[in-house]
Amino acid sequence: MHKTLSIIVPCFNEEESIPLFYEAMEDVKKNLPYQFEYIFINDGSKDNSLETIKNLRKQNEAIRYISFSRNFGKEAAIYAGLQNSTGELVTLMDVDLQDPPELLPKMIELLTSKSIDCVGTRRSDRKGEPPIRSFFARQFYKIINKISDTEMVDGARDFRLMTRQMVNAILELSEYNRFSKGIFSWVGFETEYISFENRERQVGETSWSFWKLLDYSINGIVNFSEAPLNIASLIGALSCLFSGIALIFIIIRTIIFGDPTSGWPSMVSIFLFVGGMQLLSLGIIGKYLGKIFTETKKRPIYIVKETEKDK
Ligand code: UDP
Ligand code: MG
Numbered sequence: 001m002h003k004t005l006s007i008i009v010p011c012f013n014e015e016e017s018i019p020l021f022y023e024a025m026e027d028v029k030k031n032l033p034y035q036f037e038y039i040f041i042n043d044g045s046k047d048n049s050l051e052t053i054k055n056l057r058k059q060n061e062a063i064r065y066i067s068f069s070r071n072f073g074k075e076a077a078i079y080a081g082l083q084n085s086t087g088e089l090v091t092l093m094d095v096d097l098q099d100p101p102e103l104l105p106k107m108i109e110l111l112t113s114k115s116i117d118c119v120g121t122r123r124s125d126r127k128g129e130p131p132i133r134s135f136f137a138r139q140f141y142k143i144i145n146k147i148s149d150t151e152m153v154d155g156a157r158d159f160r161l162m163t164r165q166m167v168n169a170i171l172e173l174s175e176y177n178r179f180s181k182g183i184f185s186w187v188g189f190e191t192e193y194i195s196f197e198n199r200e201r202q203v204g205e206t207s208w209s210f211w212k213l214l215d216y217s218i219n220g221i222v223n224f225s226e227a228p229l230n231i232a233s234l235i236g237a238l239s240c241l242f243s244g245i246a247l248i249f250i251i252i253r254t255i256i257f258g259d260p261t262s263g264w265p266s267m268v269s270i271f272l273f274v275g276g277m278q279l280l281s282l283g284i285i286g287k288y289l290g291k292i293f294t295e296t297k298k299r300p301i302y303i304v305k306e307t308e309k310d311k
Helices: 017-029 051-057 074-084 103-113 131-145 162-173 180-186 209-225 225-256 264-295
Strands: 003-011 034-042 065-067 089-092 119-123 157-164 191-196 304-307
Touching: 003 017, 003 074, 017 034, 017 051, 017 103, 034 051, 034 074, 034 131, 051 065, 065 074, 074 089, 074 162, 089 103, 089 162, 103 119, 103 157, 131 209, 131 225, 157 180, 162 264, 180 209, 209 225, 209 264, 225 264
Parallel strands: 003 034, 003 089, 034 065, 119 191
Antiparallel strands: 065 304, 089 157, 119 157
C-alpha cells in the first residue's frame, strides 16, 4: 500500500493556470510511488475557476475541491485545505507554477531520507519582482526577526511538504488572524529549506497589491510580536523623563533670569510632537485591540458553499 500525499492548491481567479498546473503536476507525480489527492480551494473566484476544476474532476477522481462562499484570502484557503486533507504527507502549492512541481520529488526524498518533519522552499533571489517590493519585503524580514521570537525565513514560500503530525499541530492554531509564515515556524518541528531560482507567474496576474502586502506584513508583526506596544510605552516614558527635566530647567531659569515671552514656536512644535506620539501609540494599541476583537467574535475562518461531496 502506497503512502498518501495531499496537494493543497488555493485558487483565486485562476481559470487559465489550473489546467497548466494540473498537467505539470501529473507529469511529476507519474514517477512517485504515492497515492495522490488534489484539494483545490476555490477562494471565491469570479471567473470560471470552479468549472475548470469540476471538469478536471471528471477525468480524475483524485481531484477534490472546496468552494468558498466568497473570497476569504489565501490564509483561509490554506487552513481549509489542511483541515480537509487526508494524506500522511501534505504539500501546499500556488497554482500559478511559481512553486515548481519538479521540486516535489526532491522534497519527498529529503523528508523521508532524513526523517524530518517539514521541507520548505525559499527563493534564492527575487528576480522579476519590482525593486520596491523587494526592498520592502527585505525590510519586513529584518524588522520582524529583530522584534519577534518566532523566526521567519526571508524568501520562504508557502510551498512546503509536511508530515501529518505537523499539519495537526498547525490545525490546533485556529486563530482567525492567520499569518502562516509565522505559524509554520511557531509550531516547531524539524524543517529544512531547499532554494530555487525565482520564477515568474505563468499566466494571469498577481492578486496582491502593495497595500494588501503592507496590511499582510502588519498582520504578521501584530500577530507575532508585542514589540510595537513596548516601543510605544518606552517612547512615552522617555518623553516624560526629558520633558520633566526640561521643565525643571525652565523653572529655574525663569526664577534666575525673569520671564521674557519667547520660544512659543518651539513650544508649539513640542506640543505637536508629543500629540503625534500619543496618536501613534493609540493607533498601535488600536491595531492590537482590533485583532483581539476579531478573535473574540470567533467567526469561522471560511465558509464553504460547495465541495465535491455535494455532487
Ligand atoms: N490566492 C488565493 N486567495 C487570494 C489571493 C491569492 O487563494 O485572495 C492564491 C492564488 O490563486 C495563488 C496563490 O494564492 O494560487 C498565490 O497568489 P499570487 O500568485 O497572486 O501571489 P504572489 O505569487 O504574487 O505572491
Ligand atoms: Mg504567484
